[in-house]
Amino acid sequence: MSAQRHTFADAAAAAEACARRLIGLLEASLAERSDATLAVSGGSTPRLLFQKLAALRFDWSRVHLFWVDERCVPPADPASNYKLAKDWLLPGARFPERNVHRIVGEIAPQEAAHRYTEEIRRFFKLDPGEMPQFDVVQCGMGPDGHTASLFPGSPLIGDRAGIAEAVFAPQLNQWRVTLLPGPLLAARNVLYLASGADKAEAARAVFEGPSEPQKFPAQLIGKRGEWFLDEAAAALL
DSSP: OOOEEEEESSHHHHHHHHHHHHHHHHHHHHHHSSOEEEEEOOSSHHHHHHHHHHHSOOOGGGEEEEESEEESSOTTSTTOHHHHHHHHTHHHHOOOGGGBOOOOTTSOHHHHHHHHHHHHHHHHTOOTTOOOOOSEEEEOOOTTSOBTTBOTTOGGGGOOSOSEEEEEETTTTEEEEEEOHHHHHHOSOEEEEEOSGGGHHHHHHHHHSOOOTTTOTHHHHHTTSEEEEETTTTTTO
């Protein structure tokens, strides 16, 4: 499966289009099943996406919200991906509290990863070895080509058996918990949102470069995703 690409004038327009596509995919899932699942990312670009999602007329009560990754910080820390969603998405979307499945970033990273894995297994009623199938996974990409918290050179890039794991990012001196390639590749739909000139080289690697997922982890998941880019991020394509 090859990636689809949409380019927009600026980050706000890319986020608006991504939000509308995301809602459309959730609506299609809810037409077939009683509830739907969405896993979101953190970082700077998703704030725009969350604002757009919260402003759209949509009943979120049947959607269960998960996270692609999380920084190992308390939920009120400015670096928390949960806090980003709590500030910009949750108030407007009004998810039922029981539908919010956050990564507990304030405990030991390995324990947080274990708890998150077990919560996912319980929710999806997984048999041993099964992967969860999220309806929509929203990913971003760093300037270095990382996606989720799968950084260049990480041995986790080759892990297809696990669901979530703790990872130390030495370049950031930070522990994180991330979904692994298995559940990301098993998702029904993957949407990528990326903006800014600092993403241009990595975007070119995803769309036009040789397959080097250890160097550009976003290639691994992004090759089967639908991308929403601003003109700056798409400048080298």
